Amino acid sequence: MVTCRGPARARRGRELADVEVLHDAAVLVDGDRVTWVGPRHEARDVHSAFRIPQSAIDVVEVAGVLFPGFVDCHTHAVFGAPRLDDQERRALGEDYKTIAALGGGILQSVRDVRARREEDLLALTRARVATLLAHGSTTIEVKSGYGLDPATELKQLRVIRDAGASGPATLIPTFLGAHEVPPEFRDRRADYVRLVCDHMIPTVARERLAVACDVFCEPGVFDVAQTRTILEAARRHGLAVKLHADELEGSGGAELGAALGATSVDHLAAISEAGIRALAASDTVAVLLPATLAFLGKHTHAPARRLVEAGAAVALATDFNPGSSPTMSLPLVMVLGVSQLGLRHAEVVTAVTVNAAAALGLAGDRGQIARGFRADLVSCGVSDWREVAYWMGANLVTAVWTGGSACRPSPGPVCLGFHVQA
Numbered sequence: 001m002v003t004c005r006g007p008a009r010a011r012r013g014r015e016l017a018d019v020e021v022l023h024d025a026a027v028l029v030d031g032d033r034v035t036w037v038g039p040r041h042e043a044r045d046v047h048s049a050f051r052i053p054q055s056a057i058d059v060v061e062v063a064g065v066l067f068p069g070f071v072d073c074h075t076h077a078v079f080g081a082p083r084l085d086d087q088e089r090r091a092l093g094e095d096y097k098t099i100a101a102l103g104g105g106i107l108q109s110v111r112d113v114r115a116r117r118e119e120d121l122l123a124l125t126r127a128r129v130a131t132l133l134a135h136g137s138t139t140i141e142v143k144s145g146y147g148l149d150p151a152t153e154l155k156q157l158r159v160i161r162d163a164g165a166s167g168p169a170t171l172i173p174t175f176l177g178a179h180e181v182p183p184e185f186r187d188r189r190a191d192y193v194r195l196v197c198d199h200m201i202p203t204v205a206r207e208r209l210a211v212a213c214d215v216f217c218e219p220g221v222f223d224v225a226q227t228r229t230i231l232e233a234a235r236r237h238g239l240a241v242k243l244h245a246d247e248l249e250g251s252g253g254a255e256l257g258a259a260l261g262a263t264s265v266d267h268l269a270a271i272s273e274a275g276i277r278a279l280a281a282s283d284t285v286a287v288l289l290p291a292t293l294a295f296l297g298k299h300t301h302a303p304a305r306r307l308v309e310a311g312a313a314v315a316l317a318t319d320f321n322p323g324s325s326p327t328m329s330l331p332l333v334m335v336l337g338v339s340q341l342g343l344r345h346a347e348v349v350t351a352v353t354v355n356a357a358a359a360l361g362l363a364g365d366r367g368q369i370a371r372g373f374r375a376d377l378v379s380c381g382v383s384d385w386r387e388v389a390y391w392m393g394a395n396l397v398t399a400v401w402t403g404g405s406a407c408r409p410s411p412g413p414v415c416l417g418f419h420v421q422a
């Protein structure tokens, strides 16, 4: 069992490599909480100490390795069709601008999501959440951001609420109305920033449809000043703040996130030295997304080692989305964390558990197998725990429990993305 037990906060520096590994271990769960963790031979004494009758105990034997449920702290799981043409055009050497000009890019997904019925988006999202869960993600952050108008952003956020309502995975909703400037505001970008601040954020907060607000802070999308304006408005309405920062070009997004007390800044492939120092001195979690760079065919990556060594809290996530990262597998991202980012096996485990929970403000509740923590557990069919970040592309997850209950395996093949309009 890999417990990741320790302080209920993000881990930094050497702490990242300090996951507790117990052999022949047992975990006692009561309701949705972990009540005890220790050597299996002590479990019987614990039962009597707690005065629990044998008949009241369900014993589940797990072969392999048990981990805390993985936390995917950055996804864009509510979308319609996959963007296969973008992928092929990129393979043939077209750049981002040309692809967008040919009708691809984020705005293609925006047209699609605007036109699609809410119940169809819900069915697609449920199937994707089942797939994320089958790969071990028990808590999943999901962003809006393919609506870019009040009605469609709210439609996406209701889909997130409804897809998470009956469990078994926990979905954490983030408002990303500032993912791109919609075409109808192309020549009056400041008006769109005002719409986001004065109308969309207050509505989302009032209807309690999101717990956080994110902005794509990137030259040519939302600059640092606009990002600050939007996130300060979000703050005033009680939302936590997050940034897509320093993804393609460095622009000071990491520094802004640290200054605003963001729960996380995400991407960071182009972060500056000053940005690294700012994060190391802050509580903001650095969320790295190596699957995105790999899928886009880039050969650069975020400076993960330098971030860890500087003392920043590093997490990993899928960035699951139709344009730049169509993967639902955190274990695949863990493999990339080791082989592309130069992280150690233990560091990538911390990065998808304790630190990913911290990136959502949940470090006190999940991400560890420890007394008082939520009983979200994942078992993998491996004999050495490090294999979870080794068998590239295989799904090693054998069982998943959320809030102490076993999740049923996802039903047969599911459709993850329809091309045809309903």
Ligand code: NIG
Residues within 6 Å of the ligand: 076, 105, 106, 109, 216, 244, 247, 292, 319, 321, 322, 323, 324, 325
């Ligand atoms: O995180 N960077 C901006 N947003 C997404 C890409 C979304 C898309 O291409 O649809 C990302 O990579």
Ligand code: FE
Residues within 6 Å of the ligand: 074, 076, 244, 319, 321
């Ligand atoms: Fe993203």
